[in-house]
Amino acid sequence: MLENKQSSNPLNGLCAALDKNENYQKFKVYRDKVLALGNDSLEKTIAIAVSLCLVCAVLVSFAAVALKPLQVGNKAADMKKNILDVAGLLEEGTNVDSAFADKIEAKVVDLATGDYVDNINADEFDQRKAAKDPAQNVAIPKDKDIAHIRVKAKYAKVFIVKEGGVTKSIILPMHGYGLWSTLYGFLSLDADGQTVQSINFYDQAETPGLGGEVVNPNWRALWKGKKVYAETDQPSLEKGLIAEADIGEPALALIKGSVDTSKPGAQYQVDGLAGATLTSNGVSNLVRYWMGEEGFAPYLKKVRTVKGAKS
Ligand SMILES: Cc1cc2nc3c(=O)[nH]c(=O)nc-3n(C[C@H](O)[C@H](O)[C@H](O)COP(=O)(O)O)c2cc1C
Numbered sequence: 001m002l003e004n005k006q007s008s009n010p011l012n013g014l015c016a017a018l019d020k021n022e023n024y025q026k027f028k029v030y031r032d033k034v035l036a037l038g039n040d041s042l043e044k045t046i047a048i049a050v051s052l053c054l055v056c057a058v059l060v061s062f063a064a065v066a067l068k069p070l071q072v073g074n075k076a077a078d079m080k081k082n083i084l085d086v087a088g089l090l091e092e093g094t095n096v097d098s099a100f101a102d103k104i105e106a107k108v109v110d111l112a113t114g115d116y117v118d119n120i121n122a123d124e125f126d127q128r129k130a131a132k133d134p135a136q137n138v139a140i141p142k143d144k145d146i147a148h149i150r151v152k153a154k155y156a157k158v159f160i161v162k163e164g165g166v167t168k169s170i171i172l173p174m175h176g177y178g179l180w181s182t183l184y185g186f187l188s189l190d191a192d193g194q195t196v197q198s199i200n201f202y203d204q205a206e207t208p209g210l211g212g213e214v215v216n217p218n219w220r221a222l223w224k225g226k227k228v229y230a231e232t233d234q235p236s237l238e239k240g241l242i243a244e245a246d247i248g249e250p251a252l253a254l255i256k257g258s259v260d261t262s263k264p265g266a267q268y269q270v271d272g273l274a275g276a277t278l279t280s281n282g283v284s285n286l287v288r289y290w291m292g293e294e295g296f297a298p299y300l301k302k303v304r305t306v307k308g309a310k311s
Contacts, residue, residue, distance in 0.1 A: 176286025
């Protein structure tokens with residue numbers, strides 16, 4: 001019975017094979033020689049240290065390889081959560097996978113033309129990876145690189161939120177440099193491609209309590225209802241409230257201090273982050289870049305014409 005158990009154990013087979021191996025026999029002789037040395041011996045100290053490093057390296061490599069699928073799965077689930085959050089669809093107990101599958105459609109957009117790219121599988125397209133691939137990216141001319149990102153992917157992945165076949169909102173990815181880090185996030189717009197629903201930053205390394213306040217729900221709430229594109233240049237432009245913005249250009253920006261809602265132009269302004277003007281400027285710049293001609297302006301011009309249409 002015991003013999004049977006031993007012979008069915010795969011480790012026994014491995015040990016038997018090792019015992020027959022010439023190199024393993026040499027290793028065993030060396031191991032016994034080293035173990036017989038005194039603890040103060042330099043050779044023993046080095047041999048033990050090297051063995052320990054090898055064992056640790058094997059364990060770490062094994063863990064990295066074995067946990068990779070889990071990490072990839074968690075990352076994808078986290079991204080879905082962020083998208084549902086900016087879409088206003090994330091509530092306590094929401095089943096992320098089914099809510100995402102039911103309500104959100106990912107599409108790939110050609111940034112230059114604003115058209116959908118149908119021959120790329122949107123679920124598999126990774127815009128951040130594409131931005132690093134010379135075959136899939138384009139350099140941004142210095143004078144246009146207000147978000148300080150140097151290159152961008154030719155194609156972007158957008159998310160359409162639908163209810164009963166009608167587009168409720170459009171979620172656009174954005175990124176740009178703050179003070180310490182590149183901030184990655186999403187801006188969610190109404191189907192009019194003009195009114196902000198929400199913003200969130202899911203990856204950034206600004207200082208917690210200063211620039212890191214970009215993730216504060218109270219600050220994020222200030223964005224709801226703001227307008228992206230200048231609808232009029234008077235009187236806001238005259239008063240310097242939407243400087244540099246012509247009609248139809250991105251005017252949305254963070255200002256220093258609090259927005260005075262009684263003043264014209266307030267619809268294009270969001271409170272700056274206290275003590276974090278540099279991050280605030282970074283956020284203004286990245287929003288303006290991605291909503292501009294270099295970003296999603298060509299796309300939004302096209303989808304705006306089909307506002308509320310059944311598709
Ligand atoms: C340790 C440290 C961390 C800081 N982190 C940020 C930051 O994340 N974002 C930011 O804009 N400013 C940060 N600042 C402040 C900037 O250096 C700069 O003073 C500030 O942006 C000016 O903003 P204010 O005019 O609103 O005070 C930090 C300063 C210190 C000393």
